[in-house]
């Protein structure tokens with residue numbers, strides 16, 4: 001048994017966001033206080049990529065100008081700030097699978113109305129180094145939970161290429177070069193995705209470079225269009241609660 005699983009076994013259940021003990025009545029791995037603190041991405045946002053548009057000086061969004069044409073709509077439930085950060089990165093208080101299932105349901109609950117046209121779901125594969133460190137692919141668990149919530153199948157159309165390094169160790173331009181060729185399209189992809197509305201699912205959106213690479217990799221399978229959702233999204237400091245305005 002891994003150490004984390006052993007702790008779960010011994011200790012009373014704790015909130016995955018704040019570490020407070022959960023009451024026996026609590027069916028979720030996250031306490032009510034933390035759930036209420038998960039605020040929406042501040043409006044107004046770009047209609048396409050969901051990035052906050054700030055004070056309205058720029059008439060069009062600079063974030064998604066160079067995105068592949070088939071990536072048409074991207075949203076996240078909440079900014080990457082506490083307690084969302086703890087939920088996607090911490091995972092030390094509670095079984096990670098339960099938290100992943102909760103995150104998938106939460107995406108479905110908050111964004112489900114916009115996802116009614118989705119026909120197939122594809123998880124963004126976690127890098128091998130992250131898999132080694134964590135021992136699991138959180139995006140896959142979130143995708144399966146969201147698929148069950150929406151009643152849509154999850155396709156294994158994408159996998160990691162052999163040489164991809166973790167995105168957390170590289171920055172900016174280097175980051176984009178690194179994710180290019182990072183994904184491999186599976187042989188089943190065309191049969192499962194062609195002509196369909198596909199939803200990419202990840203735990204966190206940071207620069208969007210990973211989604212761009214995933215959408216480019218899916219292109220030969222000829223999906224009708226690609227949407228993407230994540231639980232959390234990294235925003236500039238000005239948009240983070242408590243950050244400089």
Ligand SMILES: [Zn+2]
Pocket residue numbers: 015016017018019020030031032033034035
């Ligand atoms: Zn909590």
Ligand SMILES: [Zn+2]
Pocket residue numbers: 046047048049050051061062063064065
């Ligand atoms: Zn945009």
